[in-house]
Amino acid sequence: LGFGAIGWVDDWRKVVNKDPEGMRSREKYFWQSVIGLLAALYLVFSISEVSNLRVFELFITWVRSGFDVDLPPKAGLLLPFFKEVSYPLGVFGFVILTYLVIVGSSNAVNLTDGLDGLAIMPVVMVGSSLGVFAYVTGSAVYSKYLLFPHIPGSGELLIFCSAMAGAGLAFLWFNTHPAQVFMGDVGALALGGALGTIAIIVRQEVVLAIMGGIFVVEALSVMLQVSWFKYTKRKYGEGRRLLKMAPLHHHFEKSGWKETQVVVRFWIITMLLCLLGLTTLKLR
Numbered sequence: 398l399g400f401g402a403i404g405w406v407d408d409w410r411k412v413v414n415k416d417p418e419g420m421r422s423r424e425k426y427f428w429q430s431v432i433g434l435l436a437a438l439y440l441v442f443s444i445s446e447v448s449n450l451r452v453f454e455l456f457i458t459w460v461r462s463g464f465d466v467d468l469p470p471k472a473g474l475l476l477p478f479f480k481e482v483s484y485p486l487g488v489f490g491f492v493i494l495t496y497l498v499i500v501g502s503s504n505a506v507n508l509t510d511g512l513d514g515l516a517i518m519p520v521v522m523v524g525s526s527l528g529v530f531a532y533v534t535g536s537a538v539y540s541k542y543l544l545f546p547h548i549p550g551s552g553e554l555l556i557f558c559s560a561m562a563g564a565g566l567a568f569l570w571f572n573t574h575p576a577q578v579f580m581g582d583v584g585a586l587a588l589g590g591a592l593g594t595i596a597i598i599v600r601q602e603v604v605l606a607i608m609g610g611i612f613v614v615e616a617l618s619v620m621l622q623v624s625w626f627k628y629t630k631r632k633y634g635e636g637r638r639l640l641k642m643a644p645l646h647h648h649f650e651k652s653g654w655k656e657t658q659v660v661v662r663f664w665i666i667t668m669l670l671c672l673l674g675l676t677t678l679k680l681r
Contacts, residue, residue, distance in 0.1 A: 399432035400590035404582030419582070423605050429586075442489055444548060449460060459488060466596055471546030475600050477607070477677035481544070488585050498602050499593035501514030505612035507582060507588030508619055508644050512576040515660045517669040520588050521565040523608045526671045527592065530599045543678055551599055561591065567667035574657055608674035609642050611667050618645040638672065 407420040424622060442455040459465075472491055473483035508518035516547045525601035534661035535552020565588075571577045578589075589612070606613055622643035630636035649659045 399436075400429065400589070401583050401587030403428050403432075404507075404584065404586040409580040410588075412446065414507070429503065432495070432590075433496045433500040433585070434492070436499055438592065439494040439558055440495055440594075441468070441491045444598070444600075445466075446549075471548065474602065475546070476679055477601075477604050477674070495597050498597055498605065499590055500614065502593035502596070502605065502609065502612065503586045503589035506592070507585040507611050509615045510585040511644060511648070512650075512656050512660050513576040514569055514572050515663060516580060516585060516588075517565050517569050517572055518660075518664050519609065519611050520592065521562045521569070522614075522664075522667050522671045523592055523605070524558045524626045525562045526597070526608055526674055527595045527599065527601065528562070528603070529675065530601050530604070530677070531552040531555050531558060531584050531595065534599045546570070548602055549600060554595055554598065558589075558595065561588070604674045604677055608667070608671045610670045611663050615644045615646065618648070619643045620668070638641060 403420070403425060407425060411419040412415045438456070439452065442452045443449075443461070446452050446455065467543060468486070468488060468491060472483045474494065476482045476484075489649045506516055509519070520612050531551050531554035532543075533543055534545050534548040535550065539545075540547040551596070566586075568580070569576070572580065592605065592609065596602050618640060622638060622640055624638040640648040642648050646659050646663065652657065654662075
């Protein structure tokens with residue numbers, strides 16, 4: 398909801414106030430950071446607790462102890478394909494990771510939303526796959542059998558993931574080329590933030606990066622393009638580009654691919670990546 402509110406303000410300024418820039422980048426990033434950090438502080442203590450009162454008590458204990466409280470093993474960074482390997486993060490490490498995942502995934506989905514239907518179908522596929530992980534980690538039986546940490550209450554996220562997938566498919570009906578409706582920042586930022594939050598709760602941050610590989614590559618393409626342009630401009634006096642245009646989907650358009658080709662091929666890649674992510678349920 399918080400990221401959706403940021404996107405709504407941005408879209409409002411663009412559409413109603415006729416401001417092509419909308420919310421300024423620094424302002425947008427500031428509010429994303431505030432919401433991301435607040436979510437991280439809540440999630441770090443709620444992984445093993447289902448009571449909000451208990452979460453608040455753990456937070457107070459952490460503050461009174463001089464910010465020195467051990468987290469349960471399930472709060473560590475889990476590596477897919479190596480289920481018995483878990484890297485302890487500590488409270489600060491968990492907060493930093495959560496912040497990066499939520500804010501990063503939110504912006505990555507927003508950057509991907511540049512062609513008709515391009516972002517929503519990967520969101521549906523990744524969200525549906527995360528729903529499977531949510532069901533497994535929420536079940537004491539299946540989590541034990543598949544060597545996943547048991548996260549009390551996380552199984553309820555399957556309902557949310559199913560709703561997100563269903564709504565996404567309904568949206569795609571009208572968003573497919575040529576689009577009749579558009580997601581805008583209000584949808585892209587919210588959906589990206591939701592995917593990141595779900596991945597944090599079910600402790601599958603690395604798997605999210607695998608299944609959402611398209612989002613990761615799209616975000617990296619923008620970062621590399623901007624960084625390289627600034628570096629070459631400072632060194633050679635003129636900016637140079639790594640890609641014909643960023644994000645990556647525009648590079649392929651400039652290379653001669655039709656819009657529908659880019660979209661469907663990115664869908665296919667996401668489907669394969671989601672299948673790869675789902676194999677981590679069983680592979681050890």
